[in-house]
Amino acid sequence: RKLGYAILGLGYYATRIIMPRFAECEHSRLAALVSGTPEKLKTYGEQYGIPETHRYSYETFDRIIDNPDVDIVYVITPNSLHRPFTERxxxxxxxxxxxxxxxxxxxDCEAMIAACKKAxxxxxxxxxxxxxxxxxEAIKLVRDGALGPVRTVVTDHGFTIGDPKQWRLNRxxxxxxxxxxxxxxxxxxxRYLTGEEPVAVNAVESTDRSDPRFGEVEDIINFQLLFPSGATANCVSAYSVNCNRYxxxxxxxxxxxxxxxxYQGQAMRAQLGGPPAPREPAPQPKNQFSAQLDHLSECILTGREPIVGGDDGLKDLRVIEAIYRAAREGRTVKL
Ligand code: NAD
Structure with a gap:
């Protein structure tokens, strides 16, 4: 059986990346749309064959309770709206x-977990x-002990952000x-490479506050994590350089x-006994997006819990709050 998804928030990620991927899903289908913009409901409704009865505005969204074709709501809005829409x-x-x-x-994370649990x-x-x-593949190599016990993770994630008026730059x-x-x-x-939760956090921030993009939010905030095993992570987070690696x-x-x-183009190298060499991972049956969509459907159909449930999102936010505190107070924050 294919479970029905309602996509809520018809922006870039929803319309360009996620919605086309239902085509490759085994257990998930696009069943409804929720948007504040009537033109988007019409355009994407027609493109994906979603009847008008299954198109909702943010005002009419709560009526989705009466729509048995919808099993799952996928919230893809600006961050501060994740909680209220999840609760609804x-x-x-x-x-x-x-x-x-x-x-x-x-x-907010705790309230979302409580709301879903109550329901x-x-x-x-x-x-x-x-x-x-x-x-x-990387997680499997670590878990299989191919590297020995993890001692260091080095990872950089950033991109050069543009338009100062976009919501990502609005606190x-x-x-x-x-x-x-x-x-x-x-x-x-x-966290997923070590399989552990950090116990101590350091951080430094570097933001040019005269840059019109960064009046409200940080540019660079680099952080270090210490894990219970003694494993460490050195992490870059940036809005002024392009990087995506670990x-x-x-x-x-x-x-x-x-x-x-x-989204695509991953390239892997490994040094495991011999000299460093490119490595191809074991093939997966589905692309990451379709596999993600199907994972929740399969969990619902079989009564299992998702491998990245609300508890995992909450764990990230706990560390994020500690990172901001460590940068602000210029000290190691213990968790
Ligand atoms: P976007 O700006 O392209 O889309 C956001 C959508 O939310 C727009 O359609 C907008 O109309 C709507 N919206 C509803 N209320 C709004 C409000 N009050 N202000 C502004 N917009 C409002 O953004 P996006 O890149 O699609 O990101 C949406 C969410 O998806 C974010 O939480 C982002 O972190 C996440 N995201 C995840 C990935 C991923 O790879 N997992 C990639 C991109 C974005």
Missing amino acids: AARAGKHVMCEKPMANTVA GRKLMIGYRSRFQAHNI ALAGGGSLMDIGIYSLNAA RVSGPKGWVEIDPATS
Whole structure:
């Protein structure tokens, strides 16, 4: 059976990246659209054959409770709207897929988890890299002990951001700067590569406040993480350089991916006994986006919990709050 998704927020990621990927899904189909813009509902409704009865505005959205064709609401709005729309979706009896970052604060994440729990519905965060072949391979190499115990993760995530008027540079809508949007990939990778939760955090920020883009949010915020095993992570988060890579190392070798968490084009190298060499991951049956969509459907159909549930989004936000505190106070923050 294919479960029905309602896509809420018809911006770039929803319309260009996610919606075309239902075509390759086994257990998921596009069933409804939710948008504040009537023209988008008409355009995408016609393109994807979504009847007018399954097109909602933000005002009529709560009526989705009466639509049995919708099992899951996928929230793809600016960050500060993740919590209110997740809560409304749960109240309407729907399971929720929510984009990263899960929300702006730990308190918001906890409220979202509570809302879905109360409704008896599942909550998953859009951490698509967990379904991407090269990332799956890197995690497997680490778990199989090919590197020995992980000692270091080095990871950089950034892009040069443009238009100063976009929501990503508006604190109220974005919740923060590069860390909330792209640096979170460095953090999340450090957590899934080590399989541990950090116990101490250092951070430094560098932002040119005279740059019209950075009046409200940070540009660079680099951070270090210490994990219980003694593993460490050095992480870049930036809105003024392009980078997207990681290398995880242990005494027996290392594996790196560059680009690591992009939509496509991942390239892997490893040094495992012999000299450094390119490495092809084991092929995965689906692209990362379709696999992510199907994972939640399969969890609902089989009664399992998603590998990246609300608890995982909450863990990232706990560390994010500690990173901001460490940078602000100029000290190591213990977790
Ligand atoms: P976008 O600006 O292209 O789209 C945002 C959509 O939200 C727009 O259609 C906009 O009309 C709508 N919206 C609703 N209320 C709004 C408001 N009050 N102000 C502004 N816009 C409002 O952004 P995007 O790049 O699609 O990002 C949306 C979400 O998806 C973000 O949380 C982002 O972090 C996440 N995202 C995830 C990935 C990924 O790879 N997992 C990639 C891109 C974006």
